[in-house]
Amino acid sequence: MTLTVSDENRVRTLVLDRPEALNAFNEALYDALADALLEAADDPTVAVVLITGNGRAFSAGTDLLEMHRMSTDPGFVRGKHGFIGLVDALVDFPKPLVVAVNGIGLGIGCTIIGLADLAFLSSTARLKCPFTSLGVAPEAASSYLFPALVGRQNAAWALMSSEWISAEEAHAMGLAFRVCAPEDLLATATRHAEVLAAKPISSLVAVKRTMTEPHRAAVRAARDRENAAFAELMGGPANLEALTAFAEGREPDFTRLPAGG
Template identity: 65%
Template sequence: MTLRISDDNKVRTLTLDRPEALNAFTEELYLATATALDEASADPDVAVVLLTGEGRAFSAGNDLKEMQARIADGSYSGGSNFPRMITALADLTKPLICAVNGVGVGIGTTILGYADLVFMSSTARLKCPFTSLGVAPEAASSYLLPQLMGRQNAAWMLLSSEWVDAEEAHRMGIAWKVCAPEELLADARRHADVLAARPVSSLTAVKRTIAQSYRAGIADATARENAEFADLLGGAANAAALDQFSQRR
């Protein structure tokens, strides 16, 4: 199982469920998450989507072991389910709440650009490791993070490949609330229940009006990022970083 789905009082909870791999995204998990988001959008009985992770990580990002294998065998050039998940996030018609229970790396951080509310455990940390991997940003983060955090905060996160702790993430504006680890899910769920008590038609109208102003920017940034990523993927810096990752394993 890669994704657990549960419903309670119009709140659909999606739990990334690869704790042994720190909930790193494989092609299977990208597809499962995209499908679940699309289904939540279409389900009239779902008012709010709550996304979290199982175990000690929110998500360690892209599964680099799988990524390296796909680059080596040439299958990576044949496409990925990653864009499908990003489209599902951008098109989600219901409010999205993220409960960051542990480390968020790569897409485990950039996915927060699509969230309407982000709750973060006080022990969680975030990192965008793109420059340390010799690649470019992803998931329209080069557009969404400056919008969310301000240009300089986003620039540091995207350029440095350094960790950002929960307190700093809150100061920067990528986390709305910081919670004690044992209170994270309950706090996120209490706020989800407040939203779920409102008419779904009104929630979707608010979500639609907020999201509409970002659609063109997301599309443009995605095109730019994809071109840069494709140019750098498999290059000298990227190959060296992946080789170093393999040696550490």
């Protein structure tokens, strides 16, 4: 099982459930979460979706071992939705989306915040956008959403440095709505989700639509630019060095790459 689903008080809680892999997204988890969001969007009994993780991580992002196989094995079979399908499901999700980041949030485990309506972080959570350390490009429209959410310089640091961001730093820059003690995180996020879920779904959908509609074209354009840049860089010298170093348990060395690599 890669995802667990539960309903209470019109809140559907989706728990990323690959704790042994720090809830890293393989194709199966991308598909499971995308399907769950599509189902929740159409379910008249669901008013709010809350996403959190099982174990000590929220999500370690894309499963790098699977990414390495995807980059090097021409016969690799991709999932039904994959990463792009999940991002589309997140962008198009019409109801309030709440995330409770219970631990490490890497890659999509961080950039999903740009697509959430409310983000709650455990005080022990840490975030990282590891794109430059993997030799790839941003994702999930973060190149547009992060500057709008936290300002140009905070976004530049988050997206370019591949450095860890603490929960307190995330809150100070505007990535988090609340920072909670670990033992209070899920209860606090759920309480806020239930406040929203008690309201008329039609009104919640209308509010979200009026907030997001002015940005929809820009988000899709950013996603398309990112996907094109990611596809161009994936499997290139820097990306292969990063993935090989990960598989070999060492730090990547980008200084010896060809010029422009």
